[in-house]
Amino acid sequence: MVDPRSHWQSESFKRRLRRRNASERRFRFFGVAAVLVAGAALSLLLVSVLSNGLGAAYRTEFALDVEFDPEILGIETPPPGEAVEILASADFGAILRTSLMRRFPEAEGRSEIRELTALLSRGASAELADRLRAKPALLGQRARIWIPTSDDVNFLLKSRESDSGANPSTRLSDRQVGWVDALMDEDRVANRFNSRFFTAGDSREPELAGIGGALIGTALTLLVTLAVSFPLGVSAAIYLEEFAPDNRWTRLLEVNINNLAAVPSIVFGLLGLAVFLGLFGMPRSAPVVGGLTLALMTLPVIIIASRASIAAVPFWIRESARGLGASPVQVVAHQVLPIAMPGIVTGTLLGLARAMGETAPLLMIGMVAFIVDVPTNFADASSALPVQIFLWADSPERGFVEKVSGAILVLLALLAILNGAAIMLRQRFEQRW
Amino acid sequence: MRSNQLSIAVLALASVALWAGHASARDQIRIVGSSTVYPFSTVVAEEFGRSTSFKTPIVESTGTGGGLKLFCAGAGLDTPDIANASRRIKSSEIELCQKNGVSKIIEVEIGYDGIAIARSKESNSIDLTLKQIFLALAREVPTPSGEFVANPNITWKDVDPSLPDIKIEVLGPPPTSGTRDAFNELAMEGGCKTFPEIEALEKTDKTTYKRICQSIREDGAYVEAGENDNLIVQKLVANPSALGIFGFSFLDQNRDRIRGSLVNGVESDFDNIASGKYPVSRPLFFYVKGEHIGTIPGISEYVNEFIGEKAIGDYGYLADRGLIPAPSDERKLIRADVNAGKVVKLAAEN
Numbered sequence: 216m217v218d219p220r221s222h223w224q225s226e227s228f229k230r231r232l233r234r235r236n237a238s239e240r241r242f243r244f245f246g247v248a249a250v251l252v253a254g255a256a257l258s259l260l261l262v263s264v265l266s267n268g269l270g271a272a273y274r275t276e277f278a279l280d281v282e283f284d285p286e287i288l289g290i291e292t293p294p295p296g297e298a299v300e301i302l303a304s305a306d307f308g309a310i311l312r313t314s315l316m317r318r319f320p321e322a323e324g325r326s327e328i329r330e331l332t333a334l335l336s337r338g339a340s341a342e343l344a345d346r347l348r349a350k351p352a353l354l355g356q357r358a359r360i361w362i363p364t365s366d367d368v369n370f371l372l373k374s375r376e377s378d379s380g381a382n383p384s385t386r387l388s389d390r391q392v393g394w395v396d397a398l399m400d401e402d403r404v405a406n407r408f409n410s411r412f413f414t415a416g417d418s419r420e421p422e423l424a425g426i427g428g429a430l431i432g433t434a435l436t437l438l439v440t441l442a443v444s445f446p447l448g449v450s451a452a453i454y455l456e457e458f459a460p461d462n463r464w465t466r467l468l469e470v471n472i473n474n475l476a477a478v479p480s481i482v483f484g485l486l487g488l489a490v491f492l493g494l495f496g497m498p499r500s501a502p503v504v505g506g507l508t509l510a511l512m513t514l515p516v517i518i519i520a521s522r523a524s525i526a527a528v529p530f531w532i533r534e535s536a537r538g539l540g541a542s543p544v545q546v547v548a549h550q551v552l553p554i555a556m557p558g559i560v561t562g563t564l565l566g567l568a569r570a571m572g573e574t575a576p577l578l579m580i581g582m583v584a585f586i587v588d589v590p591t592n593f594a595d596a597s598s599a600l601p602v603q604i605f606l607w608a609d610s611p612e613r614g615f616v617e618k619v620s621g622a623i624l625v626l627l628a629l630l631a632i633l634n635g636a637a638i639m640l641r642q643r644f645e646q647r648w
Numbered sequence: 649m650r651s652n653q654l655s656i657a658v659l660a661l662a663s664v665a666l667w668a669g670h671a672s673a674r675d676q677i678r679i680v681g682s683s684t685v686y687p688f689s690t691v692v693a694e695e696f697g698r699s700t701s702f703k704t705p706i707v708e709s710t711g712t713g714g715g716l717k718l719f720c721a722g723a724g725l726d727t728p729d730i731a732n733a734s735r736r737i738k739s740s741e742i743e744l745c746q747k748n749g750v751s752k753i754i755e756v757e758i759g760y761d762g763i764a765i766a767r768s769k770e771s772n773s774i775d776l777t778l779k780q781i782f783l784a785l786a787r788e789v790p791t792p793s794g795e796f797v798a799n800p801n802i803t804w805k806d807v808d809p810s811l812p813d814i815k816i817e818v819l820g821p822p823p824t825s826g827t828r829d830a831f832n833e834l835a836m837e838g839g840c841k842t843f844p845e846i847e848a849l850e851k852t853d854k855t856t857y858k859r860i861c862q863s864i865r866e867d868g869a870y871v872e873a874g875e876n877d878n879l880i881v882q883k884l885v886a887n888p889s890a891l892g893i894f895g896f897s898f899l900d901q902n903r904d905r906i907r908g909s910l911v912n913g914v915e916s917d918f919d920n921i922a923s924g925k926y927p928v929s930r931p932l933f934f935y936v937k938g939e940h941i942g943t944i945p946g947i948s949e950y951v952n953e954f955i956g957e958k959a960i961g962d963y964g965y966l967a968d969r970g971l972i973p974a975p976s977d978e979r980k981l982i983r984a985d986v987n988a989g990k991v992v993k994l995a996a997e998n
Binding site for chain 2 (some may be wrong): 341451492581588608
């Protein structure tokens with residue numbers, strides 16, 4: 216006779232079944248809820264960054280009729296076919312001023328004219344000089360040229376859009392707003408694509424600032440990080456996994472490597488400051504130092520990932536190779552490493568992605584700095600993308616709000632590419648047994 | 649694969665060795681120091697790079713103390729040329745400098761910075777006296793019987809019956825910030841001194857005096873909102889009942905959203921801060937390493953750009969960024985001192 220409680224139709228059995236089903240549903244519910252919360256947080260971030268950041272690549276410009284008067288500029292008209300020599304003293308500001316004053320003859324007196332020229336970006340004259348350099352035929356001509364405006368004009372237009380025209384808040388005076396309106400009536404005001412955002416270095420004028428310097432700084436830094444940490448990390452992993460004896464010392468080493476992977480990044484910054492700047496006397500703010508410091512930080516990550524990947528290579532591959540007469544080094548180089556490589560590369564890319572987002576170690580070695588010139592080699596002073604975001608977020612000028620979001624978008628895109636590459640490599644080359 | 653890796657490693661090591669060798673040659677000015685002076689220093693650096701043939705200086709924002717430490721680390725070319733400071737150099741720092749071979753420190757005052765107390769434009773401003781600020785934010789306040797008790801004030805009305813019945817909620821910088829130091833010194837201590845019995849303490853019991861006058865309450869009425877002044881401004885807009893404390897340039901850049909409170913009946917504007925009428929203001933400086941002038945190209949030109957009328961004058965471009973120009977007589981004096989190459993000395997040497 217069977218115990219009635221264990222019969223599948225008995226009351227107690229059904230109760231237990233209901234409880235198990237309920238707990239199953241609960242578990243699923245929490246799982247879905249967790250995914251939803253994470254997804255909501257991510258989409259909130261993306262929406263806020265996207266809505267702010269897309270404007271970063273645009274700036275407001277005026278179309279002005281500019282006369283490149285050689286006399287005001289102090290430039291001699293060269294014989295045809297020869298390049299124009301533009302002196303540093305050439306006063307392009309005066310040309311812009313004349314052009315504005317011709318359009319608005321009612322502006323009189325020093326302070327009014329100052330207000331008028333304040334509508335233009337501080338970098339407008341430098342850009343005008345570049346324009347002439349690129350097209351020397353303009354000298355002596357009058358041409359309609361798009362000139363970047365100051366950040367305040369951009370903000371005026373934006374606040375009008377968002378407040379539906381009612382009482383726009385602005386730092387501009389009523390007179391300045393009137394001038395902008397007059398230009399708008401003539402279709403001489405437009406938001407135009409700003410390529411400087413991707414090519415220029417830092418600036419204190421939002422309309423001139425760009426992430427070019429920071430992007431190149433990040434690229435140079437990561438190149439050094441990769442060149443140092445990848446060979447060192449993989450070699451260490453191979454030795455520890457394939458050759459090292461299993462004794463107290465190697466186990467101690469293993470614990471230490473795992474610990475290092477979890478050490479806060481600022482500690483590596485202090486190490487970099489003491490060793491690379493203090494001991495070796497390397498230049499401050501240089502990508503080579505940043506790269507070496509980040510390499511120290513990435514090294515344990517690569518070692519751990521590589522060891523796991525090497526350990527996952529089945530034992531019979533090694534034994535077959537040994538049986539066919541391969542030396543231990545040949546086994547590693549010809550069999551184990553190629554099979555483990557997708558995992559190693561994935562780990563390396565993830566390590567690099569983490570290094571790319573770091574600011575704390577760079578703070579100590581002077582890469583958190585205002586740097587206008589775009590770096591050209593590993594020893595030039597440079598910043599990095601996350602550093603640039605940090606510096607802009609701290610600036611009083613309102614225009615940097617959207618620059619910050621724009622730079623975050625670029626950083627997110629780069630991270631997505633790196634992580635996507637890691638996933639692709641894994642799926643493409645991973646071998647299953 | 650392996651030979652590739654090997655060559656990369658060799659390349660990396662070789663490049664490291666290469667740069668380790670030639671760290672000395674430098675043709676770019678390096679500036680470190682105060683985060684308050686950073687916005688002004690960078691604007692001058694950019695203008696200097698644009699208008700001269702010199703390279704644009706590199707400006708790091710390390711804080712005044714950290715910057716002067718780097719500055720005083722030695723006279724070698726691997727140390728910074730200029731240190732920005734939101735306070736005067738301390739005698740201990742001058743001593744450190746001299747010990748490390750930096751003896752020609754040239755002090756340049758660039759103007760003033762005010763600390764604004766502001767509120768969202770959507771609500772009425774709360775005008776305060778230093779005494780009210782102290783009573784609202786101090787950790788301990790005096791009772792009529794002369795004892796010190798933990799600050800019991802919850803609303804502004806508790807502080808002073810003339811103030812509105814709104815909860816005290818002030819967003820301000822954390823203790824690591826130079827703005828907080830200046831606020832403690834100028835606003836809190838200024839309000840503290842209005843009590844004669846506390847002022848008497850300054851002579852008799854300096855530690856108690858400092859504890860009473862420079863401690864801000866930690867019971868939630870004062871919220872440390874981080875070093876980022878922009879964040880404080882944003883939080884004020886989101887929370888119209890709160891007050892915020894930050895550098896004047898942030899008030900100036902956000903006048904369409906926030907409004908400054910009167911302090912002791914004085915408005916925080918350019919004229920009042922420059923003339924010293926606005927009580928919560930302080931001078932800003934930078935220090936130049938005399939040893940580097942002539943070695944690093946462009947230092948004198950940078951200094952002249954900075955102290956020129958075009959930059960720190962009444963209508964200079966730094967005024968547009970929120971720097972409060974010094975009175976014109978003072979500016980003349982600053983220029984004369986710099987041109988004469990006047991060097992900072994310890995009090996004992998004078």
